[in-house]
Amino acid sequence: MGIELPEVVKPVAWLASGSSWPAADETSLRRLADAWGTASTGLKNLAADGDAALRDALSAVEGDIATAMSQHWQKYGGDAGALHDLAALCENLSAMCESTATEVEYAKLSIIAALAVLLAELVAMAAAAVPTLGVSAAGAMAAEAATQVTIRMIIRDLIIAVLEQAAVAAAQSVALDGGIQALQIVTGGRNGFDVGMLTNSLITGATDGATSALFGEFGIEVHEPATDR
Structure with a gap:
């Protein structure tokens, strides 16, 4: 299971984030990396x-x-055969999953750190509310706004990183499909490359990569900022 929001910062999470906690699971991504x-x-x-x-x-x-x-x-073995090429593709996919897991983990830890700082600031300002006749309340609002901007930037950077990985996934999908077709050709199971299938792999790889990266098992859900306080 991936990193979750600590209970201690949950009271301020909805105040500052404006976006949901990343639904990506870095632990599952690393299991995928191990599998590849x-x-x-x-x-x-x-x-x-x-x-x-x-x-x-x-x-x-x-x-x-x-x-x-x-x-x-x-055609199969050696340093340039189909098996070598497929092994290299699997290795690249493993590295991609590990890289994405690292990005997700970094984003989560950064969000937790930002919320922890906000919580500490709010506690300090609450303690100063009476001596300052409520002036510190304005500082609390500014701290919330600053933290919200920080977390949105973290989420934005994570989205960019995942979209870049989705583009790589599309290319890897075509290469993997091409490698399998090449293996079929040399074993006599296929007469030639199916260009339509390769094109479909590109479209499917790009679509699935972007969709799953942003909204699926490994992605993040982004909502409108909460307005109720």
Whole structure:
């Protein structure tokens, strides 16, 4: 479970934020990063096992047969085969999830810090209300307004960061789909690239990335500032 607002600052959260607490879960994002990393490692191990098996097989054959076997396997393994490319894509997706998790965590901690400072200021001003004949009340309103601006800037920066990751996700979606199609081609399961499918992957990746980033499981919900006090 990701970071939640501490109980101590909840009394002032609605006064200052003007936006909801980020619904993104950095813990889940890091689990996704681990899953993509595991997939990448598995593909690398598969390619390495294939390379080793090929070397063993080539020790028993020679000539045209050996050449044909080696050339065929290079489509899958080696440093430039389909398995290598898919492993690299999974590794990139893992890094992207980890980066987004860090952005979300930073935003949450920054919001908590801003609210804690506001709470301390309000407590101090409340204590000074009587000696200053209520003049400190104006300072309280200014502190609330300043904190609201600060938190909105934090949310804005998080939205920008997540949208940038959504753009990367769209490109990764196309690359991943292309890598899978390439693997199908070299195994004889597909005759050629489906450009329409690649285009659909781009559109779907961009849409899903932006939508889920902003409003879904990993996103933030932004509402109008509360007016009731």
